[in-house]
Amino acid sequence: MQMEHSAGVVTAERLDRPPTPARHLSSDTTRAAMRVQNEVLRAVRAFLADEGFVELLPPVIGPVTDPGTRGSKQLDVDYYGHRYKVMTSGILYKQASLLAFDKLFFVAPNVRAEPPETCSTRRHLAEFHQIDLEVAGAGQAEAMALAEQLLVHVVRQVLVAVPDQLDLLGRDPAGFAGLLDGPFDVLTHRQAVAALHALRHPQSPDTEIAWTGEELLSERADRPFFVTDYPKGSRGFYDRESRTEPGRLCNFDLIAPGGYGELVSGSEREADYAAIVTRMRETGENPAKYLWYLDVIRGGIPPSAGFGMGLERLTRFLTGLPSVWQVNAYPKIPGEVAP
């Protein structure tokens, strides 16, 4: 299983740590990675502007945030005597903002105190950024198509605009041939579980695909693929449950090949007030603390679908760097104190 090792045990991966801020910021690798990331953001904004999206600036704190899953902890701030949360994702605000625009996105900083054992996955940061978008009236299939188009566009742009940086980092452009060659594959969660079982890798059919399992599938792929239809109990209350197949969520992850793992997580959203309150209970949440959000939902919002694309994970995939901290200027590894 993915977490059999103890976070207290020093493994080879744990030795792979950011150097001092001065060395990290003055390294050629960091500089090249930042140039690639800069191009990613330029490409994302250009693509989404062409598609009619409005960029909104995301909130940083609020009375409540995305409850998240897999044991990541929210950070509190004292806001005039009230306990506020630093945003773990902008999902609640994205849904509410559909009252203003049909297509919107954030480039949002998020903070998640991930469990210390994620320090060795090489793809978790406690502070990271998401390209977080939402589309009114869209379903699961439209959101998946959009994620695919966006990724292909970004890869094309980066290959054209900063080939020198990729060259400097030793990333072979041939590694993207599969991605650029036709539509991505789609695997349901059930099929992904079966594929892992066939590889004699343990995986519960009722839970999230574990990090080691996801990496295993990613390593064996030569192009990105979707995993869809996760079971209820593995994701947040806002992922819409299938009306025809109870227990199946209308959601998806987009997994990069080569062991880079999940780049995108998204879903068709639940917009029905009673269904959201019930789902909050099913995910162990106290509806009372979501008062402002539930007021918005009760007043009515359009149905929607959307996703978050991890900016650092995308940049890591493009640069081919071993660890995600290498593509963040001010990296914070879970469980470790860093500036």
Added chain:
Amino acid sequence: MTGLRAAGFPAEAVRARALAGAAEAFPPLAAYGREVFGAQPPAREATADLLDAARLVPPVFMPRRLEKLIDLGREPLYSDVDLTARVGGFAAALPVFLSAFGSTRLGSSELAVAASRQAGALGIPMVIGENVVPVNGYRGRSATTGLLDRVRAYVEATTDHIGGVVVQQSTEDADAEVWNLVHSDPAVEPLLATGRLGFELKVGQGAKPGLGGMTVLDGAAAGRVSEQYALDNVWHAEEAGVLRSSSPGTFTEEILRQQIRLMRNNFPRVKVWVKLHPGRDVAAAAEVAWAAGADAVTVDGAEGGSGWAPRAFLDHVGLPLGECLRRIGRPAGCLLATGRMWEGVRTVKALALGATAVGLGRAALVAADTDPREGLRRLVAVLALEARMLISALGKYTVDALDADDLWLPGGTVPIAEPAAVAGSSPAHSTVRLGPSRRPPPDQGGQP
């Protein structure tokens, strides 16, 4: 000693055991050879609790004793009974665990820390109750009240690979993210690394089935938590304190199933426990919990608790523990029983009715109050001695060998419910099929 009182509970007998240990398993030694002993006449009021009414009935022919004789090469004695048990995914020295005390004045005092230390030394699992973090803080408002103090006391006293710590989370605790807080704390890592951390989803409790936790807070403490809890000035006097109520939380089959799945999803290295109140559908709820992957289901009989409960509930609401066990029948997973546990007889009867272990709540508090260093250890030593004698008398030598045949009720054996069909683990399941129609309808109770 704080003068802790426990109405309706044999507190004096518990205190005597906490002071004297094994000697309290017998009549006073001074009476030996001077008095004759016999059973007490039956109480005039018929008890509603099947566990009280039942008698343990050793057989004459004992094939299992023969097995043990062959194994040992000599006649087995009560000291040959192996009391070790697998309790909710943890190895335990005895089929006993320390129940949740919660955030009440009693449960969060130094007594709780003393009890935690002794539980660690005994090698029995310990549950830390709900609302400790929102009310008392995580690292302790005073030196001794926080959750972490209890964890530390336990870990310091324990040896590796035995016992475990289970942390409850209620609806209000979810706001304080107790599980995430505990899970990511380096101080808890030794437990996590040895598979000895559990989380308990509290669905309800025996003292007030259908209501949430209740405590009485002074004005200052009430002010601190006023955003999270309902407060009711029941006593209309400044100095009397304020009633603080937790919401009981809303559960349906699907909510329970999904909350358990979410716990397994988010905390794969942590054992999942579920605590149920003695509801009329307790068997169905236990089945849902096991099918969703719970490592243990605790059934808390309507017997009392360390918190605060309205009199109406203490006397008139909820099924007695024995009836809960009878309705559950042969359990499909690890079943834990709590409610008025303090000695060996009730323990062995509960085990015979399907429980894997029993929880000490009030008894542990009273024992720790009597002697903070050794009280609980002595109390448990007497319980263990009695359990060994009773189990060996039944011709058995392990705790899991006990079954309903070991019990007799006036009028016959205990009518155990047939095991119900276990709900499938497919997420598409929206209902749980109950067993054959032999299960009595809830309102008939099924009392013999």
